[in-house]
Amino acid sequence: MSASIKILLAEDEPALGQIVKESLETRDFEVILCTDGEMAWKQYLQHKPALLVLDVMMPKKDGFALARDIREQDKRTPILFLTAKSQTSDVVNGFHLGGNDYLKKPFSMEELIVRMHALLDRASQREDLETIRIGQYSFNYPKQRLTFKGDDQYLTHKETELLYHLAEQRNQVLDRSLILKKLWGDDDFFNARSMDVFITRLRKKLKQDPSVEILNVRGIGYKLIC
Amino acid sequence: MSASIKILLAEDEPALGQIVKESLETRDFEVILCTDGEMAWKQYLQHKPALLVLDVMMPKKDGFALARDIREQDKRTPILFLTAKSQTSDVVNGFHLGGNDYLKKPFSMEELIVRMHALLDRASQREDLETIRIGQYSFNYPKQRLTFKGDDQYLTHKETELLYHLAEQRNQVLDRSLILKKLWGDDDFFNARSMDVFITRLRKKLKQDPSVEILNVRGIGYKLIC
DNA sequence: AAGGTGTGTTAAGCAGTGTTAAGCCGTAGC
DNA sequence: GCTACGGCTTAACACTGCTTAACACACCTT
Numbered sequence: 001m002s003a004s005i006k007i008l009l010a011e012d013e014p015a016l017g018q019i020v021k022e023s024l025e026t027r028d029f030e031v032i033l034c035t036d037g038e039m040a041w042k043q044y045l046q047h048k049p050a051l052l053v054l055d056v057m058m059p060k061k062d063g064f065a066l067a068r069d070i071r072e073q074d075k076r077t078p079i080l081f082l083t084a085k086s087q088t089s090d091v092v093n094g095f096h097l098g099g100n101d102y103l104k105k106p107f108s109m110e111e112l113i114v115r116m117h118a119l120l121d122r123a124s125q126r127e128d129l130e131t132i133r134i135g136q137y138s139f140n141y142p143k144q145r146l147t148f149k150g151d152d153q154y155l156t157h158k159e160t161e162l163l164y165h166l167a168e169q170r171n172q173v174l175d176r177s178l179i180l181k182k183l184w185g186d187d188d189f190f191n192a193r194s195m196d197v198f199i200t201r202l203r204k205k206l207k208q209d210p211s212v213e214i215l216n217v218r219g220i221g222y223k224l225i226c
Numbered sequence: 227m228s229a230s231i232k233i234l235l236a237e238d239e240p241a242l243g244q245i246v247k248e249s250l251e252t253r254d255f256e257v258i259l260c261t262d263g264e265m266a267w268k269q270y271l272q273h274k275p276a277l278l279v280l281d282v283m284m285p286k287k288d289g290f291a292l293a294r295d296i297r298e299q300d301k302r303t304p305i306l307f308l309t310a311k312s313q314t315s316d317v318v319n320g321f322h323l324g325g326n327d328y329l330k331k332p333f334s335m336e337e338l339i340v341r342m343h344a345l346l347d348r349a350s351q352r353e354d355l356e357t358i359r360i361g362q363y364s365f366n367y368p369k370q371r372l373t374f375k376g377d378d379q380y381l382t383h384k385e386t387e388l389l390y391h392l393a394e395q396r397n398q399v400l401d402r403s404l405i406l407k408k409l410w411g412d413d414d415f416f417n418a419r420s421m422d423v424f425i426t427r428l429r430k431k432l433k434q435d436p437s438v439e440i441l442n443v444r445g446i447g448y449k450l451i452c
Numbered sequence: 453a454a455g456g457t458g459t460g461t462t463a464a465g466c467a468g469t470g471t472t473a474a475g476c477c478g479t480a481g482c
Numbered sequence: 483g484c485t486a487c488g489g490c491t492t493a494a495c496a497c498t499g500c501t502t503a504a505c506a507c508a509c510c511t512t
Contacts, residue, residue, distance in 0.1 A: 156459055168274060171368050192499090194461055200501060215370060217383045218469055218498065225369050382469060418489095420471055426491060442489065444479075 004030045005120065008049040010040035010066070011082065012058045020053075023109050037061025044070060051120055052079045053112075067100070076142070078119035082107070132167050135212035135226040139163060148208045155205070158183065162198050166214065166224040176221040230256045231346065234275040236266035236292070237308065238284045246279075249335050263287025270296060277346055278305045279338075293326070304345035308333070358393050361438035361452040365393060374434045381431070384409065388424050392440065392450040402447040 007029045011017035014035065021031040032047055034040040036059040044052065052070070054063035061069075067079050081102040101115050132139045138147045144160040146153045155163065161183050166174055176195075177187045184191035199214060199222065206212050213225045233255045237243035240261065247257040258273055260266040262285040270278065270292075278296070280289035287295075293305050307328040327341050358365045364373045370386045372379045381389065387409050392400055402421075403413045410417035425440060425448065432438050439451045 158460065172274075190462070193463085196499060197461080197501080199499085203500095213369070215383075216468095216499065220383075223368075384470070416472070419473085422488095422490065423471080423492095425489090429490095444488065 004028050005051070006030045006032065006047055006049040007051050007053060007116070008032045008034065008040060008044055008047065009053045010034040010037065010058060010063065011053075011055045012036060013055075020109070020112070024113075027113065035059075037063070037066045040066055041069060048077075050077065051116060052077060053082065053116070054079060055082045057084060078122065080112075080115055080119060132164075133226075134163075134167055134170075134206070134209075134224070136209040137206065137212065139167060146205060151208070153205055158198060159202060159205075162195075163202055163224075166202075166222060170224045170226055173217050173223050174221045179221070230254045231277070232256045232258065232273055232275040233277050233279060233342070234258045234260065234266060234270055234273065235279045236260045236263065236284060236289065237279075237281045238262055239281075246335070246338070250339075253339065261285075263289070263292045266292055267295060274303075276303065277342060278303060279308065279342070280305060281308045283310060304348065306338075306341055306345060358390075360389075360393055360396075360432070360450070361435040363432065363435060363438065365389065372431060377434070379431055384424060385428060385431075388421075389428055389450075392428075392448060396450045396452055399443050399449050400447045405447070 005028075007024060009017065009021055009024070009031050011020065011033070012035050017033050017035065021033045024031050032043050032049060034043050038060045040052075040054065040058075041061065052067075054066060056063040058066075063081055067081075070077070070079070079100045081100070082105055083102055084105050101119055103112060103115055132141060134146075136148060139145070140147070141160065141164050144155045144157065146155055146163075162179065165179055165182070176192075180187040180191050180195060184194065199216075203214050206214065209226075211226065215223045215225055217223055231254075233250060235243065235247055235250070235257050237246065237259070238261050243259050243261065247259045250257045258269050258275060260269050264286040266278075266280065266284075267287065278293075280292060282289040284292075289307055293307075296303070296305070305326045307326070308331055309328055310331050327345055329338060329341055358367060360372075362374060365371075366373070367386065367390050370381045370383065372381055372389075388405065391405055391408070402418075406413040406417050406421060410420065425442075429440050432440065435452075437452065441449045441451055443449055
């Protein structure tokens with residue numbers, strides 16, 4: 001049995017929740033059913049599901065509030081809202097972007113499945129898009145991994161962030177002070193020394209491909225060549 | 227799976243924008259859709275796309291104004307304008323040069339794709355052109371390297387910039403004061419002395435090929451012979 | 453609670469870059 | 483041929499950046 005995809009379903013109406021859960025399980029999803037927003041939050045933290053299906057109207061914490069909390073720490077996992085007809089669609093529209101979708105009640109199981117698959121596909125596509133080519137390396141930003149011909153290195157968080165910013169401005173000068181403010185919060189002497197160290201470490205990790213270089217532009221910043 | 231090419235699409239008509247976006251996405255482009263000029267500007271700064279497709283008529287900032295702003299800091303990224311039939315062609319023609327093109331509405335997706343590829347190909351060719359021949363040397367501007375028969379020298383940032391400007395005006399006189407203002411910010415006594423030093427250093431690095439010379443034109447500037 | 457591992461910071465000395473200084477050289481104008 | 487000026491060259495200097503190692507702290511495991 002292949003590892004099935006984990007779904008978090010939050011629906012306060014017990015009958016509906018149970019039907020959807022069972023129906024999804026016959027289609028090989030693993031479903032965690034929650035009956036209110038707070039429970040959903042706890043279960044989300046514990047299970048990190050691949051997709052969330054959230055009723056908007058729920059006790060303790062509604063679907064939007066929950067989504068906001070989740071988005072604070074997780075910009076990627078897609079969320080599908082279930083809304084009653086009466087819910088004003090402009091609120092929903094605010095969320096109908098960036099890995100979110102919604103479905104009006106009542107809905108058929110077929111509709112739900114189609115939308116779920118659409119979201120899951122998009123999310124898996126994004127995986128590829130999140131992989132950045134740097135010369136012969138491929139750099140997976142969210143996974144903090146740098147791969148060179150199958151040879152995988154793990155980057156720390158700060159290394160990742162720094163490399164990401166360098167890669168965003170590849171072949172252009174990235175301002176030193178800007179990066180210090182963004183990653184260290186302040187451009188002072190000690191943070192600058194710390195950044196020196198990180199540049200050295202990145203250079204070391206990038207030297208498998210000699211066509212990739214981090215050049216210094218004195219007094220201004222760095223330039224990632226690739 | 228190669229990282230797909232990032233495109234910024236600015237189109238205020240939502241239906242058209244969405245169709246084009248989706249259509250391009252099926253062709254393996256990554257599309258950032260913006261609905262007005264200001265949003266496009268912000269997204270441009272953040273994503274640095276490989277190509278911009280801009281509707282000329284847009285809220286907040288029209289396509290031409292946006293292009294002007296972008297060209298101030300970025301002379302390379304190609305821009306494709308989408309124009310209504312009514313738009314006067316002389317304005318368009320002003321931009322129909324230097325990495326720009328335009329397409330009249332209504333257009334077919336095929337036309338758009340063809341033009342986009344034409345622009346992207348031209349841009350990638352230019353990448354190669356970043357290696358400049360100077361006599362027997364090859365000078366890679368972004369990599370700050372000067373190669374003579376496999377013998378590689380590293381140039382500092384200022385050396386690189388100076389040589390680049392000399393090479394741009396090869397066999398013509400490059401104005402002393404102009405360079406001082408451009409690279410040193412001001413034409414004063416001390417900066418002029420500093421520039422003398424850099425000219426000396428460049429001459430030293432260029433003397434492997436005796437047919438390459440930096441000649442002085444007394445009181446006016448320098449001329450790179452090659 | 454103790455020990456281990458990993459991450460980011462601090463420290464110290466060295467290397468590279470661009471600026472300043474000083475004296476010399478070559479050419480134009482007299 | 484002399485002078486004045488602009489340009490050339492070398493060396494020394496200040497400052498920025500580079501590198502290595504040691505360190506402190508948080509987190510994990512037992």
